[in-house]
Amino acid sequence: MPRILAPLFDSATYARWLHLVIGLVFVGVVLMVYPGIEGWSRAELLARAVPVDAALLGLAALVPAMRRAEGVQARLLLVPDREQDIAVEPARSWADRRRTAAWLVGRVALGGLVGGASVLVPAAVLDLVARPEHGVFGLRSGGPGWAPLLAPVLLFALGWLVVWAGRLQLAMAVRLLAPSAAERLAAAELRAERLLERNLLARELHDSIGHALTVTVLQAGAAREVGDPAFAAKALEVIEETGRRAMDDLERTLALLRDPGDHGSTGGTGSGADARERPGIDRLPALFETARAAGSPVEALIDTPSGGLPGVLSREGYRIVQEGVTNALKYAPGEPISIRIAVRDGSLELRCANALRPHALRPPGARPHGAPARSGGPPRRGGKGLRGIHERAVLLGGEATAGAESGEWVLAVRIPLRLGG
CATH class of the missing domain: 3.30.565.10 (Histidine kinase-like ATPase, C-terminal domain)
Structure with a gap:
């Protein structure tokens, strides 16, 4: 029983429901503009509205930014397990535009179905409770006895329709709005570049701080063993200078961590030199x-x-x-x-x-x-x-x-x- 009821109380279900209902809003706006909602049967409305909707959605998919907008919205409302499964980049190829068009048509069709059910089912439940003798969806109850018992069944069915439609919508998004091969390659290159940067910083710290600690330990040990005040003073001077250079190197590394994209001068600390300037052979x-x-x-x-x-x-x-x-x-x-x-x-x-x-x-x-x-x-x-x-x-x-x-x-x-x- 918990497995049956848990999805109905999951916040992700209602976020996906909102995403689905947006498709109904689009269909409703188009119907009001063309062919209008008066004087047509449902079959005639569908026959006239579907081609217009598909054409408009196809034209919208030609706009590169549409893929980005749909990706951002899908990430926010469809709650994918991994956000990177849905791209948030503009369309860069005709293949991207075709997949965006297929996504828009599928999204609006599924959203129109679920959105229509979301309007009709609650209205039918109200009728069952307020006027049970009238029946529902054309079915006559013949009396008020069993009709109200049908209300929770309808609401349960609507809830699971939303659950399954939301999961289907997510699967469509992962399939049709997934990053292209070029985008996956660019993401892999970016990850590799960041890994190289991290390795560079690790090497810089290892080499600089490791050298400073080695010199410090050797100087301190030698000063203790020799016991000569003049030698100890010289050792302390070397330790001080080595520590100052290590602090400069640490400041350079921290500057890169704070703002890796800017390699200009920051004024730095320590010796007053450019905090980003790394030492060279000189x-x-x-x-x-x-x-x-x-x-x-x-x-x-x-x-x-x-x-x-x-x-x-x-x-x-x-x-x-x-x-x-x-x-x-x-x-x-x-x-x-x-x-x-x-x-x-x-x-x-x-x-x-x-x-x-x-x-x-x-x-x-x-x-x-x-x-x-x-x-x-x-x-x-x-x-x-x-x-x-x-x-x-x-x-x-x-x-x-x-x-x-x-x-x-x-x-x-x-x-x-x-x-x-």
Whole structure:
């Protein structure tokens, strides 16, 4: 019994009922204009009104915005399980217009049927209660005895007519107003673009904050072990500078999250620079100084064109080198770090190498000493930073390798200057 009565008290049923009744309103307006409602039988009215209704609806479907309007209305009143099953985009092709025309004709026909029943059945129920001896729908009761008992049956039947008509209307909307193949492709591309943006922000935070925390931990530990006030003061200075840069990076990321569509200047906070401006290769000397202050000698050779690199290459190159230096500080603290950045054969080549301690922890995904470096591909497990480097290189049409070579951990990245080449 609850399964039979529950749909009759569902709010979605009445929202769909309203959507259906709108179809009757359209039919009524057309009838009043042509051929008029006086002097015609019901069969004659239908014979004259149906072609006119169909023609008007077909013309309305030619307007691109009609598909959008019908989609928005269907989402609001038909209460679909998934709103994305019904498109809210204007018609862009003749196939869209044909489906919109079929939807309009079907919607008005079904709405006219349910709307007519919604008017006739309540009127018949009132007649049964007020004048039971007259019967209903042409049926004579012969007396007032059984006629009022028919009233709840009629109302129940009307309720379930609305339920089934609403479900049918929803099925029609999902079928005829569904996104086209081009719209589904565009939606998939948008989801992929947003996923890439989220991955970019995740990589930015991992690289920047991870580097800052690594340097902070190393400096604090060294200051505690050495116990020299001058060394401790220098360590605190490095921690302060590293934390300030991390705060700038965090502000840039938060600015993108607040307004991802605007890449202009916001004035920012912290150092006062543009909150959206990401560091490039020209900022690497400061990074190397931080590593040296943490106790790891850095030998760097940067050979790039005098005119500079394309912005995206410079920014991604900085993050790649930053991750390489962070790994060296984390897994081989105090060991020399060798950095080589050069442009050769139309590509930007970056190489970061550091000596491996025999008993030091290897970076996640690293092979034992003497094992060949992996050719392409991120580590099989762990190593989020190395996976991030691989993703950065691949997105720019390049490649990245990382592994142990002759007692050194070597990170090598090659990215074409012509992106995607």
